[in-house]
Amino acid sequence: MKHLTSFFISLLIATCSFAQQALWSGSQIISPEINQDNSVTFRLHAPKAVKVLVTGDFTEAGYAELVEKDGIWTYTTAPLSPELYSYSFVVDGLTVRDPSNVYMIRDVASVTNVFIVGGGRADLYKVNDVPHGSVSKVWYHSPTLGMNRRMTVYTPAGYEQNRRQKYPVFYLLHGAGGDEEAWMDLGRTSQILDNLIAQGKAEPMIVVMTNGNAGESAAPGQCPDGFERIPGFQQRGMMEGSFEMHFPDVVKYIESNYRVFKDKKHRAIAGLSMGGFHSMHISKYYPDMFDYVGLFSAAARFHENSDCPVYMNEKAQIDAQFAKKPALYWIAIGNTDFLYQENVKFRNYLDEKGYKYEYVESEGGHIWKNWRIYLTEFVPKLFR
């Protein structure tokens, strides 16, 4: 063992001389610390700072002020409800990450630190000691769009071993500003699926997360513009029909490359915001494709007057879709969501026609907290 110990001592000495790379300069301060009572303590070593805030939705104001002692700034929240929380520090007006916390999630062009207060539904967002599915970043060719595109594919635990088993497929779409990584990172999809399947609350299924911006091939950092791309809302190729039109290319790729059932009964589609709009239009334009449809805080609108066939005779398309009686048409939205009225209008149309759908109204607005909740509620209803 002396060799091992000497190796680590040498390694630490060696790496100190590369301090300019800041490679292994992990801080010794613990932050955030989740206390026994689910209060959370934030700590930051910043002896020269004048004012330090922590931003986050765990206080009513959206931020709280830290107090300094011996150069360490501290703030402890009230006990928090189980949830995945994001936060940043603001030091004298500058938004910074918590140097003691390596865990961060990007949403469009913002990166924030994250932590999970466990318990209740939030335990579904955690990595638990259960069998884990595999997560793959895969490139597929789309003849319709004339490009190679990237997507994320979750295959459930056991997929590799159970060589004769076929699986149903759930297509899960992101919102404006998102990409094929959003549902995995912000949505905790693989954790939610692993946990629900392990608990017997969901069927083992494949989950396919596409990139819904038809004008681009992949997430920021994964295209030829690499690290020079500034993530943003890509209006090119969004909500103008291209993505919806090309969707059979995705289905064909999955059904050619994975052990899956290839019928409507074993296909589901859902999405949030723009992805809800996509799910609504794809499922009506291809009414024989999906038996399960989920609109999460969807831009549930008719386009009208568009030249794209996806948006022509939209109500007739909806009528044709419901004439085939989908196994589940599920609509969820928060009561303060900016798309709330639009959903009322869309539901009014369905009600008028007597079309059957399920409706869930939650607290809050157009936020990931709600989309994670909707995912945990929608998935157990599929393929049963």
Added chain:
Amino acid sequence: MKHLTSFFISLLIATCSFAQQALWSGSQIISPEINQDNSVTFRLHAPKAVKVLVTGDFTEAGYAELVEKDGIWTYTTAPLSPELYSYSFVVDGLTVRDPSNVYMIRDVASVTNVFIVGGGRADLYKVNDVPHGSVSKVWYHSPTLGMNRRMTVYTPAGYEQNRRQKYPVFYLLHGAGGDEEAWMDLGRTSQILDNLIAQGKAEPMIVVMTNGNAGESAAPGQCPDGFERIPGFQQRGMMEGSFEMHFPDVVKYIESNYRVFKDKKHRAIAGLSMGGFHSMHISKYYPDMFDYVGLFSAAARFHENSDCPVYMNEKAQIDAQFAKKPALYWIAIGNTDFLYQENVKFRNYLDEKGYKYEYVESEGGHIWKNWRIYLTEFVPKLFR
């Protein structure tokens, strides 16, 4: 189109009211900016700051001071050589990330921003317009360790389509403090492989990146301790033989689940630092397994006096390995690496015995810059 425009306006208004989540608060400042002459300009908006530095190995001192005007701090480097660079800002003593750059890489417990100055070899580190392989995070069962463990598997472009083609496999191991994500994130493995294969400089191959810490199942954030785990050097289960002993479990999993050749001629193993130590010991303990062996800045030492069979009669194991004439035994190290003398000693043993190996000595020390270079040089030599 008016519907689309109104959607985005509503979305932007809606998200402003969630400013406490700092979700979409992307800055308008461009930083870093790579200029025509390959100089790089850093910018930070911090009107209250007194002193701002940028750390990084692009200046001799390891840092440079930014100059303030109208609240914006700026620094422009001299023209930089092609390379992947990492950096952080230091604002009044506090290390912070660049809020204008979402691209970051974690190394053990440190997270730094990154950018690439293209040209030459560094173009291999970029995402280029070439066919891309798939990257999967996969869980395998190890009967030897009695646990489920996570690894990263790169399958080259065309793997899904060329159903009759079999592939060789390259096992690529990380160093102390690393995990199954290190070679992908810090090592740019998928970009390097995509580019070398597209240029015809490397055979299409599968690359398997394991977790070399036998005491843990997966990278930080991917275990049941989730976001509460502080990444560090996991001395439990490192360099005491468990990982080396269990390696056939990995090979068996890959050969049972992927379309690969299953003979020595089509297997390579290499690793950096501790991973070089692992590659040396695995390849000698299982001398019929790998025809290609790479030691990158390796802890190329004999353990001696260990009870673990991997470390018993070590020289006899090396002798047996070289008696079988491996197709390639490749050793690379930087001339200021803290393991340099150890490599001299190991090479002396090989020289004494007249064993054939290739040796590359580079500038610099125990750093990722070198390991990326070694990868680009080693991979073209495999399976040809």
